[in-house]
Amino acid sequence: MNRSENDRPPPMVLAFFRWFCSPDFREDLEGDLLERFHNRRTTLGVRKAKWLFAADVLLLFRPGIIRDLNSLTHHKFYTMKRSGWIKLVAMSVLLIAGIISPFLPGPPNRFVIGLSVFGQSAGFFGLLLVPIGIIWAVVEIRNLKSRNVENPNWRQAYSIAIIATAIILAIIGLAVIQLKAGFLGPLLILIGIIWPIVEIRNLRNRNGENPNWRTAYSLAIIATVIIVAIYLLLLVAVFIQGEFVNGSLALVLGALALKKAIAGIKKLRDPSMWQFNSTPFYLLAIPLIAYFTRIYIMEPLSNYSRSMAIERSQVLIAAIEEFKNKEGQYPESIQDLEAGYLKKIPSPLIMGILNFRYHKINDNFSLSFSQWLELGSLEEIVLYDKDNLKNKLTGQFAKYDYSFDLCRVKGAFASYDTGHGYWRYYWVD
Amino acid sequence: MSQYHLGEFEEVVLLTVAILYGEAYGVAIIDEMEKRLNRNVSIGALQTVLRRLEKKGLLTSAFGEATKIRGGKRKRYFTVTEYGQEVLDETKEQRLALWNAIPEVALK
Numbered sequence: 023m024n025r026s027e028n029d030r031p032p033p034m035v036l037a038f039f040r041w042f043c044s045p046d047f048r049e050d051l052e053g054d055l056l057e058r059f060h061n062r063r064t065t066l067g068v069r070k071a072k073w074l075f076a077a078d079v080l081l082l083f084r085p086g087i088i089r090d091l092n093s094l095t096h097h098k099f100y101t102m103k104r105s106g107w108i109k110l111v112a113m114s115v116l117l118i119a120g121i122i123s124p125f126l127p128g129p130p131n132r133f134v135i136g137l138s139v140f141g142q143s144a145g146f147f148g149l150l151l152v153p154i155g156i157i158w159a160v161v162e163i164r165n166l167k168s169r170n171v172e173n174p175n176w177r178q179a180y181s182i183a184i185i186a187t188a189i190i191l192a193i194i195g196l197a198v199i200q201l202k203a204g205f206l207g208p209l210l211i212l213i214g215i216i217w218p219i220v221e222i223r224n225l226r227n228r229n230g231e232n233p234n235w236r237t238a239y240s241l242a243i244i245a246t247v248i249i250v251a252i253y254l255l256l257l258v259a260v261f262i263q264g265e266f267v268n269g270s271l272a273l274v275l276g277a278l279a280l281k282k283a284i285a286g287i288k289k290l291r292d293p294s295m296w297q298f299n300s301t302p303f304y305l306l307a308i309p310l311i312a313y314f315t316r317i318y319i320m321e322p323l324s325n326y327s328r329s330m331a332i333e334r335s336q337v338l339i340a341a342i343e344e345f346k347n348k349e350g351q352y353p354e355s356i357q358d359l360e361a362g363y364l365k366k367i368p369s370p371l372i373m374g375i376l377n378f379r380y381h382k383i384n385d386n387f388s389l390s391f392s393q394w395l396e397l398g399s400l401e402e403i404v405l406y407d408k409d410n411l412k413n414k415l416t417g418q419f420a421k422y423d424y425s426f427d428l429c430r431v432k433g434a435f436a437s438y439d440t441g442h443g444y445w446r447y448y449w450v451d
Numbered sequence: 452m453s454q455y456h457l458g459e460f461e462e463v464v465l466l467t468v469a470i471l472y473g474e475a476y477g478v479a480i481i482d483e484m485e486k487r488l489n490r491n492v493s494i495g496a497l498q499t500v501l502r503r504l505e506k507k508g509l510l511t512s513a514f515g516e517a518t519k520i521r522g523g524k525r526k527r528y529f530t531v532t533e534y535g536q537e538v539l540d541e542t543k544e545q546r547l548a549l550w551n552a553i554p555e556v557a558l559k
Contacts, residue, residue: 047498050514053524054477054494060520061478081495086502 029068031059031075039079044089110303114311117141121315124374124393125327134373135394142396143256145312151248151305157241246283324395328404331370331391332442335378338368339406342387352387356380404440404447457542464500465509465539468529476515476526501529509535
């Protein structure tokens with residue numbers, strides 16, 4: 023780095039200032055910042071001047087100076103600039119984090135279970151949006167090419183869009199293989215029918231500002247209707263489970279998102295407003311990422327969270343046995359252990375596992391916990407019971423035989439050995 | 452009588468703009484305040500007050516010249532409006548009235 027470059031204010035800080043500052047004040051404020059930096063550089067040195075420049079910029083981040091908050095956070099429905107791609111990646115990462123959060127270490131939290139269910143739903147029902155996303159993306163890419171005079175960066179955007187589409191199509195191919203084409207087959211046929219129709223329409227309308235606006239407009243409406251239907255179904259499920267606070271919060275957030283989406287869709291009706299639209303890439307990427315997370319990451323993570331919770335229970339089991347040795351019988355509830363056996367009942371320390379459940383059964387006891395695996399419909403109950411017939415089953419994943427299992431869990435359709443002593447897990451739908 | 456009551460920092464900013472008559476732009480105001488009052492002033496705090504005073508009609512502003520050290524960005528010069536002068540006068544009279552009302556023995 024040469025000296026003149028080093029003598030400039032930190033470019034990232036300056037870029038941050040230009041991003042948040044209201045356009046009304048940007049010129050004179052930037053001038054003041056640069057003049058102050060120049061003065062300080064002379065009197066205090068470059069290093070200190072840079073720190074103070076950053077401090078000045080941070081102190082300018084306040085109401086009255088920052089531009090309209092909505093425009094700072096507004097999702098650019100019409101453009102797909104570099105920030106659009108970054109947002110897409112960030113949303114994907116958040117989606118994955120939401121799906122896997124119940125299986126990660128942390129204090130028990132009912133909210134993360136709901137979050138995971140929503141995320142997984144995007145990967146299940148959201149696949150319906152994939153064909154819409156493909157068609158829409160094609161429409162947008164075609165528009166990019168035909169409007170190259172007005173967009174000097176069209177070649178760059180065009181290349182990125184094609185690469186992104188190729189990657190997403192490759193992922194779809196993997197999904198087809200994974201599902202043995204059973205589920206996605208009909209959807210691909212649907213694409214095969216709609217795509218030529220779009221092409222023919224484009225051939226017919228070549229003179230307008232944006233010949234494809236009607237297609238994008240229709241696809242946006244269809245996608246919104248599908249998303250709203252899925253969202254409402256999930257909300258009903260949340261309310262049925264008695265989660266009124268989370269349900270109400272989700273309802274309000276959903277209503278706000280819908281309002282914003284409708285405003286965006288309305289603008290699509292104006293052909294002169296056209297700029298490259300990022301929405302189809304969201305429709306493609308989000309469901310596919312959620313789908314693959316559910317398929318490939320859930321199992322190893324649920325194994326991990328199960329083992330962690332079992333390990334955390336060892337102290338509790340030891341205390342229960344100690345109680346039995348001293349008192350001659352098992353405790354009526356685990357709270358009895360707090361009278362001299364345990365300072366505090368341990369928590370499973372997995373966010374999606376709320377607590378350990380204890381039952382005294384004659385001269386025995388069972389300890390269990392549960393975690394939700396799929397879409398809030400598959401519950402895994404992990405049970406410690408000395409009556410478990412672990413040793414009479416062969417192999418770690420021996421076929422479940424209800425008659426062999428003395429610890430019959432109501433509603434279970436499968437049972438597996440955990441590999442941890444008397445612990446087994448049961449799947450209940 | 453004016454309806455607007457100046458805060459302490461607002462009063463200092465308004466007075467400094469008046470002192471710098473014709474030469475009051477962001478950096479000059481900060482330098483003047485730091486020199487006279489021996490206190491650090493951030494651009495953020497100053498700009499917030501300047502915008503508020505301008506919005507209330509106590510100050511007015513106009514773009515001036517651009518310089519090289521400012522990266523070619525123009526200065527925004529502030530001047531006190533007639534209403535600003537009225538508010539300053541009132542504030543001064545109120546302060547003086549308060550000082551005059553203090554009994555001699557109270558602040559020995």
